[in-house]
Amino acid sequence: AQSVTQPDIHITVSEGASLELRCNYSYGATPYLFWYxxxxxxxxxxLLKYFSGDTLVQGIKGFEAEFKRSQxxxxxxxxxxxxxxxxxxxxxxxxxxxxxxxLTFGGGTRLMVKP
Amino acid sequence: xxxxxxxPKFQVLKTGQSMTLQCAQDMNHEYMSWYRQDPxxxxxxxxxxxxxxxxxxxxxxxxxxxxxxxxEDFPLRLLSAAPSQTSVYFCASMEGNYGYTFGSGTRLxxx
Numbered sequence: 001a002q003s004v005t006q007p008d009i010h011i012t013v014s015e016g017a018s019l020e021l022r023c024n025y026s027y028g029a030t031p032y033l034f035w036y037x038x039x040x041x042x043x044x045x046x047l048l049k050y051f052s053g054d055t056l057v058q059g060i061k062g063f064e065a066e067f068k069r070s071q072x073x074x075x076x077x078x079x080x081x082x083x084x085x086x087x088x089x090x091x092x093x094x095x096x097x098x099x100x101x102x103l104t105f106g107g108g109t110r111l112m113v114k115p
Numbered sequence: 116x117x118x119x120x121x122x123p124k125f126q127v128l129k130t131g132q133s134m135t136l137q138c139a140q141d142m143n144h145e146y147m148s149w150y151r152q153d154p155x156x157x158x159x160x161x162x163x164x165x166x167x168x169x170x171x172x173x174x175x176x177x178x179x180x181x182x183x184x185x186x187e188d189f190p191l192r193l194l195s196a197a198p199s200q201t202s203v204y205f206c207a208s209m210e211g212n213y214g215y216t217f218g219s220g221t222r223l224x225x226x
Contacts, residue, residue: 009155034215043119043205043217044158090157102173103148103215105157 002027002093004106012112013081021076021109023091032094033074034103035065039087047089050074051096061085086113118142121206121218128196128225136191136221138206144216146209147189151175151202152220158205164189196225 003026013019025031032051036044048059055067065076074091091106122137140147148163150173160173164183178200180192193200206218 004157006157036215041219043219044207044215045217046214049214092157102160104174105150105159107155107157 006106014114019078019081023074025093034092036090083113119218138189140208144208149191150205201225
């Protein structure tokens with residue numbers, strides 16, 4: 001069965017600093033990979049997704065993620081964090097051969113931004 | 116506005132009561148699903164549907180029922196509420212390119 005690990009439960013960064021959120025997955029081949037963001041009291045919004053091809057994926061709000069097959073990782077990055085980025089971030093994987101039916105989420109990383 | 120609508124937003128139940136969480140989408144998506152969100156556990160799939168008349172179990176289906184009589188609606192029924200079902204519930208629908216659209220959630224407390 002596929003699984004997703006987000007090792008950092010909480011991360012605090014200063015506004016303007018760079019950000020990297022870690023995501024590791026367990027799956028027999030290359031899965032579909034996603035990052036979602038959840039603001040307090042809201043549903044989840046898709047930031048970016050990776051299916052195949054270029055391993056560096058650009059998303060909304062200035063985020064990007066890099067797929068590294070050798071490390072089974074899909075880390076999310078942003079060069080300069082804004083206070084409005086404070087939220088919870090979820091990495092998710094999906095089985096390309098049964099896509100959509102078993103989207104599996106990591107436990108989430110809560111990002112706090114210091115002024 | 117197009118999207119996924121969940122009702123109610125908040126609900127308190129007594130142990131043993133039953134209720135239905137409503138989910139409706141107006142995007143003509145075939146795929147819909149229900150997740151529960153608990154602290155530190157991310158979202159876990161309860162049930163999903165790939166089209167009207169077709170449903171299947173996800174990771175944590177016990178204590179929940181679903182049906183899909185129309186493309187638009189996918190209600191989630193709690194048969195006999197238990198404190199372990201205290202959670203935030205999200206409904207989602209999916210586009211063909213795997214872009215999930217989530218509702219804003221239902222916060223359920225079972226006392």
